[in-house]
Amino acid sequence: MPELPEVETIARALRQGGRGGPPLVGRHIQRASLLWPRTLAEPAPAELGARICGQAVVDVGRRGKFILFQLDPDTLLIHLRMSGDLVVEAQSDPVAPHHRLTLDLEGGLRLAFNDPRKFGRAWLVRDPLRILAGLGPEPLDADFTAQELYRRLQSTRRQLKPLLLDQTFIAGLGNIYTDEALHKAGLHPMQAANRVSQPQAERLWESIRAVLLDGIQRQGASIDWVYRGGDFQNYFRVYQRTGLPCPVCGTAVERVVIGQRGTHFCPVCQACPEGE
DNA sequence: CACGAGACCTGTTCGC
DNA sequence: TGCGAACAGGTCTCGT
Numbered sequence: 001m002p003e004l005p006e007v008e009t010i011a012r013a014l015r016q017g018g019r020g021g022p023p024l025v026g027r028h029i030q031r032a033s034l035l036w037p038r039t040l041a042e043p044a045p046a047e048l049g050a051r052i053c054g055q056a057v058v059d060v061g062r063r064g065k066f067i068l069f070q071l072d073p074d075t076l077l078i079h080l081r082m083s084g085d086l087v088v089e090a091q092s093d094p095v096a097p098h099h100r101l102t103l104d105l106e107g108g109l110r111l112a113f114n115d116p117r118k119f120g121r122a123w124l125v126r127d128p129l130r131i132l133a134g135l136g137p138e139p140l141d142a143d144f145t146a147q148e149l150y151r152r153l154q155s156t157r158r159q160l161k162p163l164l165l166d167q168t169f170i171a172g173l174g175n176i177y178t179d180e181a182l183h184k185a186g187l188h189p190m191q192a193a194n195r196v197s198q199p200q201a202e203r204l205w206e207s208i209r210a211v212l213l214d215g216i217q218r219q220g221a222s223i224d225w226v227y228r229g230g231d232f233q234n235y236f237r238v239y240q241r242t243g244l245p246c247p248v249c250g251t252a253v254e255r256v257v258i259g260q261r262g263t264h265f266c267p268v269c270q271a272c273p274e275g276e
Numbered sequence: 277c278a279c280g281a282g283a284c285c286t287g288t289t290c291g292c
Numbered sequence: 293t294g295c296g297a298a299c300a301g302g303t304c305t306c307g308t
Contacts, residue, residue, distance in 0.1 A: 002301060038284090065302080081302045083286075098286085117285045119302065158278070167303085174301055223301070224288070239301095260280075262299080 002080035004139070004172030005215030007065050009230060010086055014067070014111075015060035019229055021088035024057045024105065029071070031104040039100040039113065041121045052076070052103070052124055064135045064171030068128060075128040078113060084120035087112050135171040139208050144170075149208075150201035153193040160196070161189035162259040164208075173208065176221060176239045179264045180211040183238045183246075189256075189263050191273045238264040 002010075013019040032049045034040055040048060055071040062068060067086065069076035078086065091110045095102065101113040101122055113122060123131050136152075137144040149170075156163065163169050164178045173181070182189050184207035187200060196204065215221065220230030223240070237247050242255040246266035256263050 006301075079302085081284095082300070083302095115285095116287065117300090117302095119285065121303095156277090162279085165302085176301060221301080260282095261302095 002065055002084060003174035003177050004065060004212055005232065006220035006230065007062050007067060007080065008216050009219045011060050011062040011067050014086060024111065025059060026056065027105040027107060027109065028056045029053055029103050029105055033102045036100040036118055038118065039115065039120060039122055042123045042125055048124065063132050064167055066132065074124050074126055077123040077128055077131055079121050081119035083117040084113060084115040087114055134168050136167060136169045137171065139170055139172055139212060146202040146205035149205045150198050153196050153201055157192045157194050159190045159258060160187055160193055161263055163193050165261065175261050177211050177215060179239045180237055181208045183266060183270060184211060186269050188270045188273050189258055189265055195273065238266060240264065
């Protein structure tokens with residue numbers, strides 16, 4: 001489920017209400033339940049309750065694909081990985097089978113980290129930068145310019161697809177939005193980064209921002225049984241559209257595997273680079 | 277440095 | 293219908 005637009009949508013809803021839930025900011029945490037120990041990366045499970053109880057939610061934000069609950073004085077970071085979700089429900093609701101961590105809040109509310117595949121992780125730390133330090137630039141920030149992207153592309157020969165998925169290169173892109181951005185930019189997913197021209201880099205910069213902003217505007221993409229809410233899946237250009245016509249030229253969309261990830265592209269619009 | 281494979285997990289869908 | 297294989301929005305680690 002969770003790439004930058006989905007994570008942003010969830011963070012906004014938790015901060016200001018939305019998706020049917022009330023805002024969390026200002027509420028104190030009264031109780032913590034860890035139902036799958038490995039979900040908590042830090043601190044040791046035995047320390048969680050005593051440390052988090054009594055802290056208030058000061059703000060809810062996002063960095064890359066991390067959701068940040070700014071407490072006082074700690075920060076709770078949550079990464080949803082493949083199948084995680086955050087839901088606000090009543091404490092009187094039954095605890096769903098895939099809830100891995102729940103926090104009881106003032107007002108009879110429960111914040112639940114639901115994660116069928118158990119890949120998601122939570123960190124309760126004093127300094128969030130310790131966890132976030134390695135992340136690349138935020139693609140929607142003002143200081144992430146086309147020039148900056150071009151400069152970073154020049155520094156490596158890696159293929160574009162795995163490079164854009166690398167969170168240290170740029171934060172927040174996942175399999176969906178990478179395929180969508182490369183198609184919009186007309187770049188082949190196997191193209192070597194340092195062979196992208198400056199005009200191509202500018203087009204890629206514009207495309208990355210456009211697909212992310214579209215995704216946020218649509219409140220993310222809902223696929224299969226995970227995640228619900230957004231409708232960006234109805235506007236996919238290539239992702240999971242193997243064999244269907246490219247929206248630009250009508251050629252059948254192809255699927256290949258690059259870096260162990262399914263990759264969708266138009267063989268005509270995204271011209272095959274020399275030697276592939 | 278760059279790449280591939282395997283691990284971590286469960287649920288759904290596809291092919292026979 | 294049943295059953296195993298393939299596949300899924302992500303990242304980490306290890307070997308070459």
